[in-house]
Amino acid sequence: MALLVALRVSLVTLVLTGLAYPLAVTGLGQLLFPARASGSLASDLQGRIVGSERIGQAFTRPYYFHPRPSAAGDQGWDAAASGGSNLGPTSEKLRERIAAARARLELENPDAPRPVPEELLTTSASGLDPDISPQAARWQVARVAKARGVSAARVRQIVDSLVEDRDLGFLGEPRVDVLMLNLAMDRDLGRELGQAGE
Amino acid sequence: MTFAGWLQIAVFCLVVLAITRPLGVYLWRVFESKSRPLARVFGPIERLLFRLSGIDSKREQSWIQYAAALLAFSAMSLVITYAILRLQRFLPFNPQKLGGVKPALAFNTAASFTTNTDWQAYAGESTMSYFSQMVALAWQNFASAAVGIGVALAVARGLTRKRAGTSTVGNFWVDLVRAIVYVLLPLSVVIALALISQGAIQTLSPYRHLTTLEGGKQLLALGPVASQEAIKMLGTNGGGFFNANSAHPFENPTPLTNFLELVLIFAIPAALTYTYGRMARDQKQGWALFGAMMFLFLVGVTCCYAAEAGHGLGNLEGKETRFGVAASTLFATVTTDASCGAVNAMHDSFTALGGLVPLVNIQLGEVIFGGVGAGLYGILVMVLLTVFIAGLMVGRTPEYLGKKIEPREMKLAMTYVVIFPLFVLGFSALAAARPAALSSLANAGPHGLSELLYAYSSGAGNNGSAFAGLNADTPFWNITLAIVMLAGRFLMILPVLGIAGAMAGKKTAPPGPGTFPTNGVLFAALLVGVVMIVGALTFFPALSLGPILEHLAGRAGRVY
Known part of the structure; x- marks a missing residue:
């Protein structure tokens, strides 16, 4: 009995917090802060992407x-x-x-x-x-x-x-x-x- | 040490203090009040979840039913997590085409996230697909945090309810669903967006190949990071999306996000002390716990900051420039006081005494604010022990909140206290005697012993931080640590729920002239003493061979 409820609760919370939540945040993040959500990419003078502002490079x-x-x-x-x-x-x-x-x-x-x-x-x-x-x-x-x-x-x-x-x-x-x-x-x-x- | 550094620590304490009451009241209204907050928004979701899961929200459970439901849910979620990790290459959202996680590692990780430990024997960016991160790990971040809150509520109900004869402690399923729907999920959405606004990433795009400014190649790992980061801190889980955890600029881009993450770790554990005071109908009961915790936190952060600061910018090996020594030692103290385990600096590279602080914090039993829920139920066991000791000193039957504490409860409390060192020291001794285990150590000399002691302390304390040089992805470490994590969670939850059940049905007597008050400074001081003595005496011999010996050897100029 408890195991059956456990299975149902697991699946319901999994869909809510494991799929709906991150996908909704991805949508909202890309909508509100597209550049930052995608990694704050930085370009050189020619417009070529050379890295991320946030990530160090050699x-x-x-x-x-x-x-x-x-x-x-x-x-x-x-x-x-x-x-x-x-x-x-x-x-x-x-x-x-x-x-x-x-x-x-x-x-x-x-x-x-x-x-x-x-x-x-x-x-x-x-x-x-x-x-x-x-x-x-x-x-x-x-x-x-x-x-x-x-x-x-x-x-x-x-x-x-x-x-x-x-x-x-x-x-x-x-x-x-x-x-x-x-x-x-x-x-x-x-x-x-x-x-x-x- | 700098003025700005101390100011950061002081403002942090004030912010935690400021949110304790409002969040504590909110939690009380969610779990204990007849009418719940924001019922228009959350009520329909809650009822939908109850209906889909077949939960009768009116029904109360005895402690045994509560424990059975909790174990069933945890077992189920462990199996599901294990299955997702093993089958990841057949599942969607896997742009890097990562293969299935190996059995021992998948078992370790499933146990780790089910127990709210979030110990990571893998590097996220090279092991876990986006699907595994979101569906298996982030889901567990919500679920395991909600389970912890449930246990804390059950024991708080047992201690504070005045319904002699009825020994129910709430309903596990209801607590679980409400913790997610009213608390963890809405807060996480807001926090995740705040993190993205500062530069944390949230994308499902594949990793990006770049040519750097000097013409070199760089592969930029990406992912749905911010959504996981929010619940990782709020739920005191601590499992990083990336290997470098909250040191990674995509998880924790600025000192401001760092401060937010720090506050999130303590938010719910601190608020629960207020919720508890409200349940006890005496706010001072809650503030006494808060005061004892805050005192122990301040001792820890002062020692750690002093040890790492040195002269100039201090010890910067394993620390990020944007955080510096103050924000790194504050983070190390907070993450190990609460059983979070996220790191923004590498504890393995701390000075011997600086690294001793996080280790001792864990070994004190994760009761300095502690994990969400776990901190409250841990400190309540210590409270019973303190009341018992005080009772022995004055020769009276100990009582707490008007209820007598009898041999059954003390046996359960002592079981709780003994399990932790038994697993930590037992397995540390086992590992220290096995060459296969020792070959995983990254550092030689006493620091090597600290690495393995830290690993089992972190596992049993359900913390999850590490002296991360240890190569933990071997069958020996994966399996022994999984056992220790499961024991540190469930073998300790069962006696706590037993106490809840035993106390729930007891008669309440009004306080008399000989009652030892548990809501004042004197009691808080005694509680601090008991926490320190239980933790320190148990682990001092092992610590003297690890960090303390390393400190002395280092001063004598020894290297290993």
């Missing part, structure tokens, strides 16, 4: 700002394999990885102040962190300016214009979206200029 060239290291997937930045390193505070592997990242960053940024910001040595929880802190962005200004052949002040100005403050003034931390920053660099300073510095 940047290695000197004329672009670089994100934090990523533990998503084997190569990092795999947007279909999110996750952190899960290495603990006494992990030898973690110490070695951080030391290697520090050495590489010091080599790539000879004109930047020491020490390297801790944040650029650590992987995020999602492995897809789209942001870096304003400090970590400013730390890279000298390298980017040199590679693009423009003044550091000009680059710094673009960085500062894209800093997002804490939400409502106290939630979370100030941040700069790396993809949006690099798109702004290409837009304001010219893509060709950047590529000439390669």
Whole structure:
């Protein structure tokens, strides 16, 4: 008796909360906030979709700002394999990885102040962190300016214009979206200029 | 530690405090009042569900009937979930053409979502089709949360009703349907849309292949995320759509959504303390529970924030830039106080003492607000224990809300208290002695022991968060954790319902001069003491070999 009711209740609630609810929210979300519901896709100057505003991607060239290291997937930045390193505070592997990242960053940024910001040595929880802190962005200004052949002040100005403050003034931390920053660099300073510095 | 960080924590507490009364009153009206709120809108849906399911909404159940209905429903939903996961490749909404989930993993996942644990031995984006996410997992998020609310209501009725001789505790089916129709579903719709407005995604399109700005390739996983995220937080389920859970920018795009998600975790558990006070016809009974919970929460968040903050920006391994250390440690404390288990940072990469806090929160029995319903019934068992201990100290028969507490109830309460450590420590010991289990650990040294201890604590506490380096998708871990999760849910619900039944029919005596008041600060303090002693003494030896040893070894410069 109880099992029969259980089956009926299961099927009824399954249809209501497992099908009707998500499908209705999908319809409403796509209607009210189509761009955001579809992943906040971002385009370059030519209108080509190059990623999502919300999802970090790899940047290695000197004329672009670089994100934090990523533990998503084997190569990092795999947007279909999110996750952190899960290495603990006494992990030898973690110490070695951080030391290697520090050495590489010091080599790539000879004109930047020491020490390297801790944040650029650590992987995020999602492995897809789209942001870096304003400090970590400013730390890279000298390298980017040199590679693009423009003044550091000009680059710094673009960085500062894209800093997002804490939400409502106290939630979370100030941040700069790396993809949006690099798109702004290409837009304001010219893509060709950047590529000439390669 | 920063001013903004503390402000975030303070505002969070105030918001939780502010919603406790209105939501608590709303819940009381839904479940206990003669006329329900918004009956025009929800009444027809409720009646349709009753009719389609063959439920007689007037009929009350004894605790045994209530338990039988609950077990039947949970067994049925476990089987359905298992079947959907196994058969996913034949089902619709599977644009990535993902194959069926393997038997051990499907069993683990079905047990996990049925028990409101939402432990995940899989990565959502590479394992689950949109159909499985919506129909199996999101549905279970509603159903298992509603079951928890039902048990809390049953035990609250047993303790507070004054109908000597009739020992019914409500009707499981009615509680289940009302929790979904009046509470979980409407709130989830609003929350999901709020999340989408901030950048959480909600789409049925296939994953998107992109060429990045530098010309690299990226495959962007998508899905109906926001609808699942809303109920995942509101129902303290915690199972992420993606592997990175609430750290993933599509699940939790901004610090503002993060704050919303935090409030949602505590919303119903906090409100239920008010509902309980209303049922007891003495609001202070509810506020005493709320006060004890809030105190334990503040201790936890302070310790965790202090441990992670360090100097500069603090320990950022496994944390997102937009959240930073304050919002990450707040989230870690809230998600483990309540048995939610969603994470916005990787607990495995916390400092030894920072990671100790979530682990201890779980081991205190998920009673610091706790899971929806589960927190209230958990703390009520602790209340009975406290009243009993206080009674022993003054040499009187213990009584609570005018009802005598007798050996039968104490035996049931002690059964509840013992089952949790028995399964956690028993299985941890078993895993620690098996090479096949240990090969799943991601970290060496004492941190490895913390990983496995965390896994079984999280399972038995029905939390679902993890020291996620552990590779839990092996037959050993899938099966043992499924057993632990089922035991931590149902072997603990049965004694609670037994208490509800035993207390329901008892005579109520008016308080006398020797009655120990249970609605004041003194009682709340004693309750905190009992929760701490029961939890801390049980687990201290194991913790000293895990996080505490790691802290000392780390200070001495050891790495593993």
